[in-house]
Amino acid sequence: MRLFLLFVILCGFYNVAYGKVSLHIDMKLKALNKPALKTIKSEDGDIIDCIDIYKQHAFDHQALKNHKIQMKPSVEFGTKKTTTKKNGSSEPITSQIWSKSGNCPIGTIPEAVLIALGYNFVGAQSDINVWNPPRVQASDYSSSQIWLLAGLSADFESIEAGWVVNPSVFGDSRTRLFTYWTKDSYTKTGCINLLCAGFVQTSTKFALGAAVEPVSSTSRDQYSITVTMFLDPNTGNWWLTCADNVMGYWPGKLFSYLQHSATAVQWGGEVYSPNVFKKPHTITSMGSGQWASYLWAEASFHTNIRIKDYSLQIKYPKYLSEYSDENDCYSTKLHRKTYMSEPHFYFGGPGKNRFCP
Template identity: 35%
Template sequence: MRAIHQHLRKINKPSVKTIHSPDGDIIDCVLLHHQPAFDHPRLRGQKPLDPPERPRGHNKRKGLRPKSFQLWRMEGETCPEGTIPIRRTKEEDILRANSVSSFGKKLRHFQRDTSSNGHEHAVGYVSGEKYYGAKASINVWAPQVQNQYEFSLSQIWIISGSFGNDLNTIEAGWQVSPELYGDNYPRFFTYWTNDAYQATGCYNLLCSGFVQTNSQIAIGAAISPSSSYKGGQFDVTLLIWKDPKHGNWWLEFGSGILVGYWPSFLFTHLREHASMVQYGGEVVNSSPFGAHTSTQMGSGHFAEEGFTKSSYFRNIQVVDWDNNLVPSPNIRVLADHPNCYDIQGGSNRAWGNYFYYGGPGKNPKCP
């Protein structure tokens, strides 16, 4: 318990205002320069950077305002200018983890053949070029997760390095993770690692790394509304790109809402560029040798069901060497276990490059 309380003191920073969210979250409004990122020796005493030049071809649509898609904003509460909202970590959050040191981390798993380690993917990907960012719109669902040790997420991965110990990734999307958050709400999240998920990196702001610049979005907070089967579809747009001037990787959410950046010094290979971009879903099957998990990916329905029933990524793009947003060329699709979760790609004028993906997990073809 002493180790847990010590860790809580480290990550929960003093706040100038506290907001109680309807879902039970406590959101602390923390001064910009007191956020966890500035515990990093390379950032100590610094201020967040000014916004970078956005990629060409990126139009900031008028659309979602931040208060309309996170539960903590529903009653009109906001954090004052000069602060950022941080979801407070509680004792019980850390107690759900395997250990204090593993709290807020993804366990190492990133091999392309994921049949043996319980992580299953249905993804679209591009590789073989130099990539400087990615963008897509993803519809949000609230998939059922079978138990506390599993999660279901939909995200963009920016990847460089080999799939050995030097893998660098930047990740952002939405996830349902009872272990991390203690509930089944879909939540906006970020992640990074520079050593294949071994010792570095974390979710959200649970270690020093990602620098948040936005006072209106809480990373790790619940997204609302979500899509409904045969009903309204709710999607969010994510853009991650490398600032040509300073080399940091920035994240934008929705229509023109800059969330913050990953400093380039966190990485080795990603200091230069990415060699692969992935888009899609991932679940944990915690019993890979027994009956398959019934944890759903996306909507819990297969790709062939299509619009309003299946999950999708649309307007899939990458950022090229000259900071232009361009359609993802030669996007390939891959499902580790297509009888459990599958994927189907396509393209048209309205949606550009897109794919449907997901599935129910356990079913007669996926016993």
């Protein structure tokens, strides 16, 4: 069962779905069969295999048998912002630890909700505050991410990206970069990262599934990673960039509803556990593990929240609303320090506590 804590731009309604985790293990075994042309051992213990870009798992998908790789988008999301580090702004993460030990050769790739109404979205982004949640049980996961969705409530399509702690997939409790997609509400299609056919990675510098460091700590430096997803109108592919690195894309052929636009954008956190909405509740925490009301340097956040619609203008969402499935376990707060300052969407919580037994 999945628990959402969301800041959403929404046109339509999406039910909670339950099939996301069950697909992971079989996909993981299939992905291990791809031969590596180079192996990099990272100083943090990760093993990065560089595989032939045309032999990555994406091309096992029937719809992509004759797909020609698009190495870069034909359009950009928009101009890059510049920030200075000060109280209220976080330090951007621009690289991963494994890249200190080498890069994948050219031709290979590393494998390793607020609510607004009335738009068709062709892009979204945010600076995602990076934490390592203090408690994530072995059968659970905890993420901070962006969702782009389209379709019907019982049959929606979604592309997702951000960071996750997922012991059952990665075998540890480290914070890792991830993507996800589905075209049938997590029922039979889609998976995390490159564990199944679908997402086409083009970057040789950033690895999906690799650890994201450094992470933020209470009352100390805050770190974030900029995640952007946008539609290339010339190809129908949905592109992903992380920390200004073009990661790759979801081919438009994977989808029906998402071929032209998304009808909902969500920012926030998610906890999956068999022990939500019942007692005893899971102790898995979300974000930093602190309540949203604790704000800067205590609670996890999204900021620099932007969308792009058919006007092709990058803009702050006009109509916003917050949502939490279990307010006594995890909370939300949209906060603006001053009228002119950039809003921060704070979210998270400890899971099981005296109000959430």
